[in-house]
Amino acid sequence: MANSNIEVKDILERFRELFGLISPKIIGVDIGQSSVKIAEIEKKGDSFKLVKFLKKDLPEGSIVEDEVQKPDEIKQIISAAIKKGGFSTSQVCLGLYGPNTIARKLQLAGGSEEELEDQVFWEAEQYLPFPLEDSNLDHHLVGENIGGGVDVIVAAIKKDVMTKFKGLVEADGSVVKVADLSSIAISNLFIEHINQTQDEDDNRSRMLIDFGSQKTIFIMIKNRMPIFVKEVMMGGMVVTEEIQRQLGVNFAEAEDLKITTDGQGNLPEEIVSIINSINQTIIAEIRKAYDIYISATSDDDLAGCYVTGGSIRLPKFLDSLSKNLNVDITVFNPFETIEYASSFTEEDLSEIAYIGAVSLGLAMRSVEV
Numbered sequence: 001m002a003n004s005n006i007e008v009k010d011i012l013e014r015f016r017e018l019f020g021l022i023s024p025k026i027i028g029v030d031i032g033q034s035s036v037k038i039a040e041i042e043k044k045g046d047s048f049k050l051v052k053f054l055k056k057d058l059p060e061g062s063i064v065e066d067e068v069q070k071p072d073e074i075k076q077i078i079s080a081a082i083k084k085g086g087f088s089t090s091q092v093c094l095g096l097y098g099p100n101t102i103a104r105k106l107q108l109a110g111g112s113e114e115e116l117e118d119q120v121f122w123e124a125e126q127y128l129p130f131p132l133e134d135s136n137l138d139h140h141l142v143g144e145n146i147g148g149g150v151d152v153i154v155a156a157i158k159k160d161v162m163t164k165f166k167g168l169v170e171a172d173g174s175v176v177k178v179a180d181l182s183s184i185a186i187s188n189l190f191i192e193h194i195n196q197t198q199d200e201d202d203n204r205s206r207m208l209i210d211f212g213s214q215k216t217i218f219i220m221i222k223n224r225m226p227i228f229v230k231e232v233m234m235g236g237m238v239v240t241e242e243i244q245r246q247l248g249v250n251f252a253e254a255e256d257l258k259i260t261t262d263g264q265g266n267l268p269e270e271i272v273s274i275i276n277s278i279n280q281t282i283i284a285e286i287r288k289a290y291d292i293y294i295s296a297t298s299d300d301d302l303a304g305c306y307v308t309g310g311s312i313r314l315p316k317f318l319d320s321l322s323k324n325l326n327v328d329i330t331v332f333n334p335f336e337t338i339e340y341a342s343s344f345t346e347e348d349l350s351e352i353a354y355i356g357a358v359s360l361g362l363a364m365r366s367v368e369v
């Protein structure tokens with residue numbers, strides 16, 4: 001019974017879209033390692049407004065890299081969240097990431113759309129860490145380059161990963177209408193921010209970092225495009241694991257020890273030393289990625305470094321990163337440019353700013369009907 005209702009609703013929605021009675025709506029779903037985030041954004045003219053946001057924690061070890069360890073639990077959590085979250089649609093823009101994805105800028109000869117597509121396929125084949133025939137490819141034209149050709153950003157994902165992640169979301173009438181790489185989604189949100197806050201002719205490079213639970217995404221934005229992306233499969237979870245190992249406590253206790261301070265912002269000495277050592281490791285990875293970027297582009301004019309992700313709250317992380325890169329660090333606040341429904345409290349907005357950026361970027365994507 002429930003199923004047939006959903007089918008009718010689905011058909012109706014498509015029907016109405018066809019006749020242009022409602023604008024196509026979408027929710028952004030980011031399946032992170034520690035939690036799933038779902039966002040709905042309304043677009044009015046040039047402005048965006050967050051109308052709904054939901055975060056649901058995932059059980060420990062649900063996902064490792066892009067290996068889904070607990071598919072049934074994740075499916076149930078996502079399906080309940082979409083159903084009960086008060087969203088106006090169950091059409092999804094899904095975020096994808098991991099070692100079986102790639103985002104890369106390519107320099108191509110250019111030409112007609114068809115010629116460009118051929119070049120994308122031809123070039124991508126050389127860079128993909130997996131066979132072209134097993135992948136989904138997307139490309140975005142950046143513009144002409146000084147060599148007379150064109151710059152293109154190519155995003156690719158291995159098909160079986162896409163199928164696996166889609167399967168986590170598509171239950172009870174939810175449909176994945178479009179998928180995007182998490183790195184591209186977060187870049188889109190950030191570029192929107194730059195467009196609204198910086199002079200039109202300021203195209204200097206900016207670093208954007210998402211320091212999550214299992215991964216750290218490093219992106220260089222230049223000319224308002226993500227021209228260099230690196231995903232490091234290491235995040236704040238390493239701190240939790242190290243606390244578990246060194247102190248012989250379980251996962252929940254270790255998370256608690258990592259996050260709970262004494263009221264004056266202090267943590268026990270042994271926890272601080274674990275955090276310091278892992279901060280240094282992550283910062284060294286960020287530095288390495290930045291050095292690769294500089295040597296590939298000769299561009300060392302960094303206009304700013306913006307950070308997001310739950311783990312940037314690790315004590316001393318921001319200070320140490322700032323010293324290492326010799327640049328001021330800004331905690332990226334999407335709500336300087338994105339409006340929000342009045343139902344969100346200051347506390348909600350602060351939490352969403354830390355952990356929600358990928359889902360906001362996914363929710364901003366419009367769907368072609």
Ligand SMILES: Nc1ncnc2c1ncn2[C@@H]1O[C@H](COP(=O)(O)OP(=O)(O)OP(=O)(O)O)[C@@H](O)[C@H]1O
Pocket residue numbers: 031032033034035211212213214215216235236237240255258259309310311312313314315354355
């Ligand atoms: N106050 C805090 N101090 C330090 N770390 C924190 C704090 N609050 C949350 N975290 C950590 O932030 C991480 C969750 O952040 P986030 O939601 O950005 O990750 P995720 O999206 O689930 O993971 P990923 O993107 O790596 O798949 C967890 O590892 C959690 O322990």
Ligand SMILES: [Mg+2]
Pocket residue numbers: 032033212213358
């Ligand atoms: Mg994340």
